[in-house]
Amino acid sequence: GGSDEGDGSASGDGGETYNWKFVTEEIDGQVQYEYAEEFAKRMNEKTDGAVNIDVYEFGGLGSETDQVEQLQSGTVEMAVMSPGFTGNMVKEGQLFALHFLFPDSVETTQQILNDSEALNTDLRELYEEHSISPLSYWTEGAMQWTSSRAISEPGDFEGLKMRTQTSPLILESYKAYGADPQSMSWGELYTGLDQGTVEGQENPIFFIGDASFHEVQDYMTISNHNNYVAMTTVNTDWYEGLDEDMQSTIDETVEEMQEWVFEEQKKQNEEYLEVIKNDTENPTEIIELTEEQRNAFREKAAPVRDFYREEVSTVDGQILDKLLEEIDSSGQ
Amino acid sequence: MNVLKVVDKIILKIEEFILSYAVIIIALMVVGKAIIRETFGYSLPFADEVSQIAVVIATFMGISYAARKGRHISMSAFYDLAPFKARKVLAIFIPFVTAIVLFVLSYYSWLYVMDVRESGRVTSALQMPAFYLYIFIPIGFFLGGIQFLRNMWINIRNREDVYLGTDAKDYNDQDTTEELEGTHL
Amino acid sequence: MIATMLIIMVVLLFLNFPMMIPLMVAPLVIMFIYFPTLDPMILMQQFSTGIEAYVLLAVPLFIFAADIMTTGKTSNRLLDFIGSFIGHIRGGYAVTTAAACTLFGAISGSTQATVVAIGKPMRQRLLKVGYKDSSAMALIINSSDVALLVPPSIGMIIYGLVSGTSVGDLFIAGIIPGVLVFLCFAIYSVIYAKAANIPLANKASWGERLQMTKKALLPLGFPVLIIGGIYTGLFSPTEAAGVSVLYAFILEVIIYRSVHIKDIPKIAKSTGLVTSAVFVLVAGGQAFTWVISFARIPQMITETVLGSDPSAIYVLLMVTIFFFIGCMFVDPIVVILILTPIFYPAAMSAGVDPIHLGVVITFQAALGSATPPFGVDIFTASAVFNKPYLQVIKGTPPYILMMFVISALLIFFEELSLILL
Numbered sequence A: 001g002g003s004d005e006g007d008g009s010a011s012g013d014g015g016e017t018y019n020w021k022f023v024t025e026e027i028d029g030q031v032q033y034e035y036a037e038e039f040a041k042r043m044n045e046k047t048d049g050a051v052n053i054d055v056y057e058f059g060g061l062g063s064e065t066d067q068v069e070q071l072q073s074g075t076v077e078m079a080v081m082s083p084g085f086t087g088n089m090v091k092e093g094q095l096f097a098l099h100f101l102f103p104d105s106v107e108t109t110q111q112i113l114n115d116s117e118a119l120n121t122d123l124r125e126l127y128e129e130h131s132i133s134p135l136s137y138w139t140e141g142a143m144q145w146t147s148s149r150a151i152s153e154p155g156d157f158e159g160l161k162m163r164t165q166t167s168p169l170i171l172e173s174y175k176a177y178g179a180d181p182q183s184m185s186w187g188e189l190y191t192g193l194d195q196g197t198v199e200g201q202e203n204p205i206f207f208i209g210d211a212s213f214h215e216v217q218d219y220m221t222i223s224n225h226n227n228y229v230a231m232t233t234v235n236t237d238w239y240e241g242l243d244e245d246m247q248s249t250i251d252e253t254v255e256e257m258q259e260w261v262f263e264e265q266k267k268q269n270e271e272y273l274e275v276i277k278n279d280t281e282n283p284t285e286i287i288e289l290t291e292e293q294r295n296a297f298r299e300k301a302a303p304v305r306d307f308y309r310e311e312v313s314t315v316d317g318q319i320l321d322k323l324l325e326e327i328d329s330s331g332q
Numbered sequence B: 001m002n003v004l005k006v007v008d009k010i011i012l013k014i015e016e017f018i019l020s021y022a023v024i025i026i027a028l029m030v031v032g033k034a035i036i037r038e039t040f041g042y043s044l045p046f047a048d049e050v051s052q053i054a055v056v057i058a059t060f061m062g063i064s065y066a067a068r069k070g071r072h073i074s075m076s077a078f079y080d081l082a083p084f085k086a087r088k089v090l091a092i093f094i095p096f097v098t099a100i101v102l103f104v105l106s107y108y109s110w111l112y113v114m115d116v117r118e119s120g121r122v123t124s125a126l127q128m129p130a131f132y133l134y135i136f137i138p139i140g141f142f143l144g145g146i147q148f149l150r151n152m153w154i155n156i157r158n159r160e161d162v163y164l165g166t167d168a169k170d171y172n173d174q175d176t177t178e179e180l181e182g183t184h185l
Numbered sequence C: 001m002i003a004t005m006l007i008i009m010v011v012l013l014f015l016n017f018p019m020m021i022p023l024m025v026a027p028l029v030i031m032f033i034y035f036p037t038l039d040p041m042i043l044m045q046q047f048s049t050g051i052e053a054y055v056l057l058a059v060p061l062f063i064f065a066a067d068i069m070t071t072g073k074t075s076n077r078l079l080d081f082i083g084s085f086i087g088h089i090r091g092g093y094a095v096t097t098a099a100a101c102t103l104f105g106a107i108s109g110s111t112q113a114t115v116v117a118i119g120k121p122m123r124q125r126l127l128k129v130g131y132k133d134s135s136a137m138a139l140i141i142n143s144s145d146v147a148l149l150v151p152p153s154i155g156m157i158i159y160g161l162v163s164g165t166s167v168g169d170l171f172i173a174g175i176i177p178g179v180l181v182f183l184c185f186a187i188y189s190v191i192y193a194k195a196a197n198i199p200l201a202n203k204a205s206w207g208e209r210l211q212m213t214k215k216a217l218l219p220l221g222f223p224v225l226i227i228g229g230i231y232t233g234l235f236s237p238t239e240a241a242g243v244s245v246l247y248a249f250i251l252e253v254i255i256y257r258s259v260h261i262k263d264i265p266k267i268a269k270s271t272g273l274v275t276s277a278v279f280v281l282v283a284g285g286q287a288f289t290w291v292i293s294f295a296r297i298p299q300m301i302t303e304t305v306l307g308s309d310p311s312a313i314y315v316l317l318m319v320t321i322f323f324f325i326g327c328m329f330v331d332p333i334v335v336i337l338i339l340t341p342i343f344y345p346a347a348m349s350a351g352v353d354p355i356h357l358g359v360v361i362t363f364q365a366a367l368g369s370a371t372p373p374f375g376v377d378i379f380t381a382s383a384v385f386n387k388p389y390l391q392v393i394k395g396t397p398p399y400i401l402m403m404f405v406i407s408a409l410l411i412f413f414e415e416l417s418l419i420l421l
Ligand code: NA
Pocket: A214, A215, A216, A217, A218, A219, A282, A283, A284, A285
C-alpha cells in the first residue's frame, strides 16, 4: 500500500511540506522529462515551496512496466506513462497504437485528447480500477517511419524488417502493410539499423533525432500514422487522499501544462527535423506523403480496428467507437 | 526418512531437468528465430518471450541446485585463511542466515506474484497471465532456503569436516580437487 | 545511508556469504530503515526485470558453446595449429599460450572457460619444455583475461545491459585492446625465454603445418562467425551466441563426434547451473540499482568523489581506480552491476563516449580479477590447477605492470577502442 500523502511532514513554520516522486519514461532533455521538471517547478512555486517533487529519468527504476507497478503500489506518486506499456493490463489503452485514427493535424489531435469524454472519463475509469488515474493525455508528436528503402505506398513495406513493439495489435498493424515486424531491444537498435539487422522503425521526430537513427537510415517518411500519446498519471488512492485544495492545485497545473507540453513537443520536433535535414554527412531523404498516398495506407490500416474490437478490447470497442464519434464531430 | 530421501531425489531430478532444458530451449529459440528470419523473412513473435521465460525459470529454480552443489559465487579469500573451527562455525552460521533471507524473499515475492495476478497483466507476445512466470521466483527462493538449511544440518551432524556442497567440499581440507562440473566457477 | 549499505555489503561479503545475499539484503535493509512506507514487493519486481533483457540471453548461450567445446576437441586443435607455426621460436610455447588464449577468448565469453580449455593442456606443455610452474600459471591467468576483452565477452554484455549501450559495438571496440594485450605478452614471452634460457622446441615441417591447419580450419570459423556476423549485421550479439552453440554442436557432435548427443543435456545442465549462479547476481544487482537510484545515491557519491564539473580524463581515472579495486575483491560481474549505474551518468555528462567507458571498465575488470591479493581468477586457477595461492601469484607482477601501461593507453587514446566502429 502507498503512503497517504507522500512523505508529508509538519514543517517548523506551521505549514505542511510534501515530497513526491515523479517518474518518466524518458531521459533528461526529452519531452516527458522536461514536462515533469516544469510541472515540479510550477507546483513548487504555487505552494510557496511546500511541494517538492523529485523527477526521475528513465533507467534507474527499472523498465516502463516496472514504473507502472511502482505507481500502482504508491512507491512513486506521479508518473508520465505511455498507454502502450499498460496495454497488457488495461487493454483498451492499446487503441492509441491504431494507425490513422487521429486527424492529420497534431493540433486538432491535442484538442481531442483534451476534450474527449471517451478518454478522460471512460478510459480513466478503467485505469482507476488499477489504481492509476490519468489526469491528462497529451501528444509527444506524430509518429514517423524511418527506413533503409523509400516508403511511399503500402507495397514498399513488403518484407521490410520493421522494428516494433511486440503486442499482437502492433504486429497486426504492420502485417497489414506486408511488413515483417521484428523485436529489438533499445540498446541494439542504432547498430541494428546501421547493419541492416532491422531496416526500419517508428518514432516521433525528436526521438529519431535524439537517438541519431537518421544517421543510419536513408529515408524518413512523414507518415503521421499515429501520435505518440503520453498520460500524466497519479496513484488513485494517494490522489484521493489529498485535501481538495491540493487536488485542485494539481488539476489546475496539469491543465496549464497541456498547452506548455504541446509547444515543447512542437519545438523539439521542429528543431530535430532541421537537424536531420541539415545533416549533410548522413543525408536522409524526407518523404512527404500526398493525401492519396496516405489514403492507401489508411485503407490497409482500417481492418486492424476490427482486430482491436474483437481481439483486444474488453468492452467490444465501445471506447474506440465513442472516440471515433468525437473525432468525427471535431470537424475533420 | 526414506520418504524425505525420495522427495529429495525427485526435486533434484526436476531441478536438473529444468536447468538442462531451459538452456536447450533458449538455444533452439534464438537459433531458430535467426535462421527462420534469414531464410523465410518471417519473425517468430513468441521466440524471445519463451527464451526470457526459460531464463527466469532457470535462474530461480537454479538457486537450490547451486546451493546443493555449493556453487554459488562467493568471496572466500578471508574464509580460506580462517582456522578450521572458525570455518566450521561459519559453515553453520552462513547457510542458516542465507536460508532465512531466502525465506523472507520467498514471502515478499509471493506477495508480488499475487499482486501481478490481481492486476490481470498478460505477457505481450503469448498473452499468457504474467504471474505464471513470476511464480517461479517464490518457489525458487523457498527451495533454495530448504537446501541451505540442509547444508547447515549436514555441518551440524558431521563434525569432522566442513561441508559446502556436493561439488565443493572445502578444498582446504582436501588433497585432491575433483573435476568441477562445467568450466566456469 | 551509504555507510549502512557499505557495511552490510562488506561484512556479508568477507564472511563468505554467497554474493547474492549482500546484493539482495542491502537494498531490503535500506528500504526497511530509510523508506519504511514503501512496499518491499518492488524489489521482487526488479529481480525479474534484471534478467529479462534480451541481450542477457547471450550469456547462457556463449557458456553453452564453450562447455560443448571444452568437452570436445576444439581447443586442442587450436593449440596444435598455433604450435606448429610458432612453437619452435624462442619462447614459442609461451607465445602459443598467449595466442591460443586470445583465440579461445574470441570464441568463449569467459576467462574461466579459457583457463580450463587452454590453460590445462598448455601448462603441461610449458612445464615439459622447462618453464617454472609459477611463470606458466601467471601467463595463463593473464592471457586468459583477454577473453573478457575480445568478443564475445560476458563482462561487456553486463555493461551493455546496465548502461543501455550496444553490446555489438562494445564487442567490436574490444578487438584492438585485446590484440594489444596479446602482442605485449608475446614480446615479453620472447624476452623471458631468452633470459631464462628456455630450450628451443622442434620446428614443425610444412606438411605438419598444413595438416594442423586443416584440422583447425573449422574451429577457426568461430571467431569469423561471431565477429563477422556481428560486424556485417547478419546477427545481433545474442543471435551470434546462438549460432556459436549451433556451430559447436555441428563441429563436436556431428563432424568430430567427440561429444555424444546423449551428453548434450548433461552439458546444458552445467551451463544452466552456471547461468543461474550468475543471473541471481544480475537479479540482485538490479534491485540494488533500484534502491540506490530511488535514494539518489549515485548523485551523492559522484559529487563527493568527482566534484561538480570533472574532466573526462579525471572521471576515467576514478572509474579505473574504483573498478580495479572492486574487481580485486569481488566477481567482475557484481562490480560492473554495482558501479556502472553510479559512475555512468557522471561520465556521460563529462563527455566520455559510452563505448570507450565500457572498454575501460571491462579492461579494469580483467586486470582486477588477475591481481593479488584477491583477484577471482587467482582462485579459479588455484582450484583448477590445485596449486597453493602463493605459487599462483608469484609470477604475476610483470603481467600486471604491462596491463597498467595498456590501461593508461586506453584511457588517454579513445581511438584504440573506437576506431573500428
Ligand atoms: Na541518413
